[in-house]
Amino acid sequence: xxxxxxxxxxxxxxxxxxxxxxxxxxxxxxxxxxxxxxxxxxxxxxxxxxxxxxxxxxxxxxxxxxxxxxxxxxxxxxxxxxxxxxxxxxxxxxxxxxxxxxxxxxxxxxxxxxxxxxxxxxxxxxxxxxxxxxxxxxxxxxxxxxxxxxxxxxxxxxxxxxxxxxxxxxxxxxxxxxxxxxxxxxxxxxxxxxxxxxxxxxxxxxxxxxxxxxxxxxxxxxxxxxxxxxxxxxxxxxxxxxxxxxxxxxxxxxxxxxxxxxxxxxxxxxxxxxxxxxxxxxxxxxxxxxxxxxxxxxxxxxxxxxxxxxxxxxxxxxxxxxxxxxxxxxxxxxxxxxxxxxxxxxxxxxxxxxxxxxxxxxxxxxxxxxxxxxxxxxxxxxxxxxxxxxxxxxxxxxxxxxxxxx
Numbered sequence: 575x576x577x578x579x580x581x582x583x584x585x586x587x588x589x590x591x592x593x594x595x596x597x598x599x600x601x602x603x604x605x606x607x608x609x610x611x612x613x614x615x616x617x618x619x620x621x622x623x624x625x626x627x628x629x630x631x632x633x634x635x636x637x638x639x640x641x642x643x644x645x646x647x648x649x650x651x652x653x654x655x656x657x658x659x660x661x662x663x664x665x666x667x668x669x670x671x672x673x674x675x676x677x678x679x680x681x682x683x684x685x686x687x688x689x690x691x692x693x694x695x696x697x698x699x700x701x702x703x704x705x706x707x708x709x710x711x712x713x714x715x716x717x718x719x720x721x722x723x724x725x726x727x728x729x730x731x732x733x734x735x736x737x738x739x740x741x742x743x744x745x746x747x748x749x750x751x752x753x754x755x756x757x758x759x760x761x762x763x764x765x766x767x768x769x770x771x772x773x774x775x776x777x778x779x780x781x782x783x784x785x786x787x788x789x790x791x792x793x794x795x796x797x798x799x800x801x802x803x804x805x806x807x808x809x810x811x812x813x814x815x816x817x818x819x820x821x822x823x824x825x826x827x828x829x830x831x832x833x834x835x836x837x838x839x840x841x842x843x844x845x846x847x848x849x850x851x852x853x854x855x856x857x858x859x860x861x862x863x864x865x866x867x868x869x870x871x872x873x874x875x876x877x878x879x880x881x882x883x884x885x886x887x888x889x890x891x892x893x894x895x896x897x898x899x900x901x902x903x904x905x906x907x908x909x910x911x912x913x914x915x916x917x918x919x920x921x922x923x924x925x926x927x928x929x930x931x932x933x934x935x936x937x938x939x940x941x942x943x944x945x946x947x948x949x950x951x952x953x954x955x956x957x958x959x960x961x962x963x964x965x966x967x968x969x970x971x972x973x974x975x976x977x978x979x980x
Contacts (some may be wrong), residue, residue, distance in 0.1 A: 577610040578927055581919040584911060585637040585876075588611045589647030590620055592884035592963075595891060596901045597647045599964060600908060603971045604931060608913075608978065609924075614641065618669050620650045631669045635676040638876050642918060645911035646673070646878040647904070667713075670878075674708035674824035679762055679870040680768040681706040682839075683851045683880055685858035686865060686902055688939045690953045694857045700837030702945040703853050705772060705780075707765040708849025708868055713844055726752045732787055755792075762796055764871045766803040769841040770819075773871075774811055780819045782841040797821060831847045851880065860947040862900035876955060877910040879903040887963075898946035899963040905935050905970070920927035927978075934974035943969045 588594060605611070616634035623630055638644040651654055651668040674681070683704040720726065726743040773780035782800050784793035804812075804819050812819055822830070824846060829899055831840065842850055855864035866880035880903055887897040909928040916924030939948060942958040949960045961969065 577608060578923050579920055579921075580609055580611045580912070580915060580924060582915060583612045583614050584633065584641075584915055585641050585644030586615045587634045587644060587876075588615065588617045588619065589645040589649040589879075591648075591650065591888035592891060592897065593648040593879055593881075593900055593904065594619065594883075595888070596899060596963060598965070599724065599967050600901055600904050604905065604965050604974060605908060606969055607971075608927065608974075618647070618649045620652060620656070620662065620666075623649075623666055623669065624660070627663075628666050628669075628672070631672045632676070635673040636667075638673070638874050639870075639872070643911055643915045644874075644876045645907050646670075646876055648879045648881060648883045650883055653699055671713035673876065674868060675710075675714055675868040677874055677876065678764060678821055679708050679868040679874070679876070680765050680772075681847065681851075681866060681868050682772060682833075683847075683855070683864050683866045685855060685905060686863040686936075688857065688863070688936055688948075690940050690942070690955065690958070691859040691863070691951055692950055692953060694951070695832055698836040698858070700835060701829065701858075702834075702836045703772075703776075703778070703839045704847055704851040705765075705769045705839050705841040705855060706851060707762070707842070707844045709761040709765070709844065711755050711844040712753070715755045717722075717752050718752065719737045720746050720750040720752060722749065723747050728754065730874050734955045736906075757792070757795070757822075759799065760796070762799045763803065765841070766800045767807075768869055769800075769839060769873070770803065770808045770812075773817060773819075773839045774808070775814055776839065777815055777817060779817050779838045780812075780841060781827055781838055782819070782821050783824040784843060785824050787823060793843070797862045800841075855880065859951050860900055860902075862903045862945075862947065864903055865906045865910060866903070875911070875914050877907040879907050879913070897963045898960055898966070899968055900945040900947050901963065902935055902939070906932060907934060909935075913933070930977045931974060934977055935970050938966070938970045938973050 614637050616630055649669045652662055657665055685701045723746050728741050728743055729738050736967045744964050769780055772875050784796050784798045786794040852861060855861045861881040864880040866878045868876040887899045890897050907930045912930055913925050913928035942955055943961055945966050946960050949958055952958050
């Protein structure tokens with residue numbers, strides 16, 4: 575069969591450890607045999623980020639802003655142990671945080687549902703989609719170790735006339751720690767608009783939750799901006815569509831979500847969304863059963879594997895041991911990217927290929943061929959079979975060839 579031509583550039587962002595191994599397998603076995611792609615490649619392996627003083631991460635973000643569509647592998651955010659392991663110059667910041675800050679997007683994460691994978695929460699009948707604000711909070715923080723007694727202050731100095739504004743954080747009588755975080759009205763407004771737009775497009779209810787009773791300025795600002803945006807631009811549209819907007823405290827939302835049937839978009843601040851998206855993915859089956867896309871107000875899209883680099887499996891791989899690592903999130907990152915590229919370029923064959931790729935992956939799992947993480951939570955069918963990392967991708971490749979050949 576002739577290869578499908580991808581008309582415009584795709585920004586490919588490679589990553590680390592076991593996800594890097596699977597990334598190459600997915601490209602070699604599922605994509606390159608069927609597609610002719612124009613790739614602009616950026617290597618975000620931790621050693622390359624270190625060698626370039628993290629300039630490669632900035633370049634990758636700018637490339638997505640130029641070309642509109644990118645796809646990203648999972649990457650290491652180094653701590654002190656990683657600095658020693660890879661002999662790094664410093665503890666570089668999260669590459670995801672850098673890219674999200676530059677693009678100023680919202681992350682939407684949706685569970686990948688297979689018929690034979692039973693959610694841990696029995697009331698969940700429909701997907702719970704996480705809308706995560708992808709700017710600010712602890713991901714762009716400033717923090718300090720306090721070594722001795724003293725006064726810690728937060729200070730704002732106006733650019734124009736006016737004296738600095740000071741507030742005391744803590745009068746320390748001994749050692750401790752402090753942290754400063756921030757957000758901007760414009761970014762919060764973009765987040766709110768993205769969530770309202772997505773909910774209306776999908777015809778699903780939108781929940782938003784913060785801890786505004788405790789954080790009466792920071793979290794309350796999110797609450798007020800969402801409320802004003804809804805009343806001004808979305809209330810009538812939501813009513814006509816038969817959907818609703820609901821605000822509550824995050825602890826109340828967490829309690830309610832467990833008893834819901836799903837089928838909602840749950841909008842959350844950056845850190846809250848980070849935590850809850852992993853909880854949702856795990857409860858639906860596996861951290862690898864979750865799609866993730868970063869959407870900017872300017873219409874830039876970055877698709878990614880929502881999980882980490884699968885460090886333990888990578889160490890087994892280096893020892894020559896077999897692994898059974900789930901590549902579904904990587905496959906769906908590529909399919910989402912290809913579908914969006916096809917939509918932008920008006921290339922229906924590429925959109926159809928993305929659909930076929932996802933169907934081939936799901937049909938493989940639903941036929942009983944799966945990785946170890948899914949076998950633990952699958953239905954009790956005795957034909958279910960645990961396979962290796964590569965055998966799983968090979969089985970998907972075989973199903974994809976059958977679908978493409980008709």
